Amino acid sequence: MVSRPPTLDCSRQKEKEKIVPRSFYENPDVVKVAKGLLGKSLFTRIEGIITGGIIIETEAYAGVNDKASHVYNNRRTKRTEVMYGPGGIAYIYFCYGMHHLINAVTNVEGIAQAVLIRALHPTHGLKTMCERRGKTKVDKTLTSGPGSLCKALGITMEFYGEPLDSSRLWIKDSGLVVPDGNLLTTPRIGVDYAGDDALLPYRFVIL
DNA sequence: ATTGAGATTATT
DNA sequence: ATAATCTCAATC
Numbered sequence A: 001m002v003s004r005p006p007t008l009d010c011s012r013q014k015e016k017e018k019i020v021p022r023s024f025y026e027n028p029d030v031v032k033v034a035k036g037l038l039g040k041s042l043f044t045r046i047e048g049i050i051t052g053g054i055i056i057e058t059e060a061y062a063g064v065n066d067k068a069s070h071v072y073n074n075r076r077t078k079r080t081e082v083m084y085g086p087g088g089i090a091y092i093y094f095c096y097g098m099h100h101l102i103n104a105v106t107n108v109e110g111i112a113q114a115v116l117i118r119a120l121h122p123t124h125g126l127k128t129m130c131e132r133r134g135k136t137k138v139d140k141t142l143t144s145g146p147g148s149l150c151k152a153l154g155i156t157m158e159f160y161g162e163p164l165d166s167s168r169l170w171i172k173d174s175g176l177v178v179p180d181g182n183l184l185t186t187p188r189i190g191v192d193y194a195g196d197d198a199l200l201p202y203r204f205v206i207l
Numbered sequence B: 001a002t003t004g005a006g007a008t009t010a011t012t
Numbered sequence C: 001a002t003a004a005t006c007t008c009a010a011t012c
Helices: A010-017 A030-037 A126-133 A146-153 A192-199
Strands: A041-046 A049-061 A090-095 A099-106 A113-124 A169-172 A183-186 A203-206
Touching (some): A099 A146, A126 A146
Antiparallel strands (some): A041 A049, A041 A169, A049 A113, A183 A203
């Protein structure tokens, strides 16, 4: 009999200890979750390759009364279905015919809120992310912008409904604390169609 | 069956 | 400023 180490994947085990728990996403205040996700890290593992980075920009989408949200006026379709599910799940959608965007669904089952992840500071799998983005070297745009970061991490509709604590998609608490002084709050990007709700201070950026 | 517009990005 | 590009949902 050959002996074997107690765990096959120690590094992964270590990651798992800090994975953000379901309870974090169940917070009834989606704005708090959006702020709280700043400084945490988003990862994918595809074909054994881990890519990811620190979340530095988010937006809150407040649900059926938010004119900017896909679920405004109780719109419930195949596309938006996961937003009505429990928190801690990925809501992915395809936009402008070419970009995938990723949200963390928040709140409890039946209440459709989500946080759009808009930018990362790249930390893991830089080479792979550059390849996916068609770049020869890391630059400022590698994972800045919701479409760009999804492309860099290989996120597609395959990840629709994926739990955010799964083996191929997860968010980790890196213990980073964001001081209020380093937090910028602005209206959301690209939601001019939302009338007065376009003015809500629901975008959060680490300076 | 058709159509219009979108939580964007890279380039002109 | 604008082309690229396609899915979905609303409308006819």
